[in-house]
Amino acid sequence: MNRADAGALERVRPPGRAGATVHRLPQREGTSETAGILPPIDAVDVLEEAALVDFATQAAALLERARARLHTIPKVASTAPALDEYLTAEQVAQLLNAEPSWIYRHTPQLGGVKLDGILRFPRRRLEAYLARQARLGA
Numbered sequence: 001m002n003r004a005d006a007g008a009l010e011r012v013r014p015p016g017r018a019g020a021t022v023h024r025l026p027q028r029e030g031t032s033e034t035a036g037i038l039p040p041i042d043a044v045d046v047l048e049e050a051a052l053v054d055f056a057t058q059a060a061a062l063l064e065r066a067r068a069r070l071h072t073i074p075k076v077a078s079t080a081p082a083l084d085e086y087l088t089a090e091q092v093a094q095l096l097n098a099e100p101s102w103i104y105r106h107t108p109q110l111g112g113v114k115l116d117g118i119l120r121f122p123r124r125r126l127e128a129y130l131a132r133q134a135r136l137g138a
Contacts, residue, residue, distance in 0.1 A: 086120035095126075 047055055092110065093100045103110065104119075111125025 085123040086115070087123060087126065089119055089121070092121045092126060 044052065044055065087095070089100050089103045089107075089112070092098075093103045096103070103112075103121075107119065107121075110121055110129050112119055112121045114120075
């Protein structure tokens with residue numbers, strides 16, 4: 001972007017914000033609405049100092065507002081299966097407050113599997129075992 005393009009930045013007062021000024025590029029035909037609101041990244045290189053301070057302040061406020069709004073958007077459940085976390089026998093022993101030897105003896109009940117010859121415990125299977133035990137004990 002050259003200085004001539006930067007000169008195309010217009011100063012706009014947003015509605016309901018007395019004293020606030022926004023620098024904005026005119027919207028080009030065939031571009032999205034945000035393309036006209038947000039200047040190209042290299043436009044920052046040619047902004048005057050006062051405009052740069054205004055731009056940085058507005059960009060920070062815009063980022064915070066966008067983050068807050070993103071937290072209000074419901075998350076769509078993924079159709080892809082979630083990757084399971086695999087634990088070592090020692091990690092399982094620590095979680096269950098048990099001896100590792102007990103974990104090894106109860107590998108089938110705890111859902112242990114060998115992956116490339118290494119014993120691992122899928123967290124989901126371990127949680128299912130604990131839920132079953134809780135139901136049986138209740």
